[in-house]
Amino acid sequence: MSALLEVRDLTIRTDTGRALVAGLTFSVARGERLGLIGESGSGKSLTTLAVLGLLPDGMTASGSVVLDGTQIIGASEKTLAGVRGRGAAIVFQEPLTALDPLMRVGRQIAEPLRRRRGVTGAALRRAVAEALERVRLPDPARIARAFPHELSGGQRQRVALAMALACDPALLIADEPTTALDVTVQAEMLDLVDTLVRERDMAVAFVSHDLAVVARVTDRVLVMKDGHAVESGDVHEVVRAPREAYTKALVDSARQLESALDSFGGAQ
Numbered sequence: 001m002s003a004l005l006e007v008r009d010l011t012i013r014t015d016t017g018r019a020l021v022a023g024l025t026f027s028v029a030r031g032e033r034l035g036l037i038g039e040s041g042s043g044k045s046l047t048t049l050a051v052l053g054l055l056p057d058g059m060t061a062s063g064s065v066v067l068d069g070t071q072i073i074g075a076s077e078k079t080l081a082g083v084r085g086r087g088a089a090i091v092f093q094e095p096l097t098a099l100d101p102l103m104r105v106g107r108q109i110a111e112p113l114r115r116r117r118g119v120t121g122a123a124l125r126r127a128v129a130e131a132l133e134r135v136r137l138p139d140p141a142r143i144a145r146a147f148p149h150e151l152s153g154g155q156r157q158r159v160a161l162a163m164a165l166a167c168d169p170a171l172l173i174a175d176e177p178t179t180a181l182d183v184t185v186q187a188e189m190l191d192l193v194d195t196l197v198r199e200r201d202m203a204v205a206f207v208s209h210d211l212a213v214v215a216r217v218t219d220r221v222l223v224m225k226d227g228h229a230v231e232s233g234d235v236h237e238v239v240r241a242p243r244e245a246y247t248k249a250l251v252d253s254a255r256q257l258e259s260a261l262d263s264f265g266g267a268q
C-alpha cells in the first residue's frame with residue numbers, strides 16, 4: 001500500500017531564492033508515528049506547513065508532497081481545502097495561532113464539522129461536546145461557551161487538539177504542541193496525544209527540538225539540520241546509537257537535561 005504522506009525532494013525557498021529546506025525526502029505510512037527533530041531553524045516547521053500547503057506568503061515549494069493521494073505542491077485552494085482536516089490537521093505550539101479570540105470555542109470546533117462533514121443542529125452540538133470530552137476537558141458545556149482567553153494554556157491546547165481531531169484526520173501534525181506549557185501540563189498533553197492517536201490508529205508527525213519528547217510519542221525519527229535530513233531510523237536505535245555527530249549532540253543534551261531534572265527531583 002502506498003504511504004499516507006510521501007515527500008520527495010522537497011525544497012522550500014524564500015522570495016529571494018534562498019533554500020530554507022533542501023532536497024528533503026521522507027514518508028509516513030498509515031498509522032505510523034514519525035518524529036521530526038532538529039535544533040531551532042532547521043526547517044521542521046516549514047516542512048510541516050508545506051505538507052498542508054500553508055507556507056507563508058512569498059515562499060515557494062518544489063519537489064513532490066503527496067498527502068493521502070493528493071499532490072499538495074501547486075494544488076488549488078479548493079483541492080487543499082478538501083484535503084485539510086481529513087488528510088491531515090495540525091496543532092501548533094501556541095494554540096492561540098489556531099483559535100479565534102473573538103469566537104466561543106464551541107463554535108470554533110463546530111465550524112469544521114459543519115463545513116466538512118455537513119453536521120448541523122442537535123447532532124452538531126453533540127459532536128462538539130464529544131470532541132471536548134475526547135480531549136478530557138471537564139465540563140465541556142462550560143468550555144464550549146468560553147472564549148479562548150477565559151481558558152488556561154493547557155485547556156486551550158486541548159481545544160486546539162479537539163479542533164484538529166474533529167474531522168478524524170489520517171495524519172495529525174503536532175508542531176511542538178507542549179513547549180509553551182509547564183512541565184506537568186506538558187506531560188499530560190503528551191500522554192493525551194499518545195493515547196488518542198493509538199486509539200484511532202492515526203499517523204502522527206511530531207515536531208520537536210526535544211529528543212526525549214519525541215522518543216515518548218513516536219516510533220521513527222527524522223533528524224534535520226539546516227534544512228536537510230541528516231539521519232533517520234527507529235527512535236530507540238537513534239537514541240542508543242546515533243550515527244551522525246549532530247544527532248549525538250542532540251542525544252547528549254537530552255541526557256544532560258534528564259539527569260539535571262533527576263538530580264533536581266532528588267534534591268526535593
Ligand SMILES: Nc1ncnc2c1ncn2[C@@H]1O[C@H](COP(=O)(O)OP(=O)(O)OP(=O)(O)O)[C@@H](O)[C@H]1O
Binds near residue numbers: 038039042043047209
Ligand atoms: N516567514 C519566514 N520568512 C523568512 N524566513 C523564515 C520564515 N519562516 C522561517 N524562516 C526561516 O526558515 C528556517 C527554518 O525555519 P523553521 O521555522 O522551519 O525551523 P524550525 O526547525 O521549525 O525551528 P523552531 O524549532 O525554532 O520552530 C529558519 O532559518 C527561519 O529563520
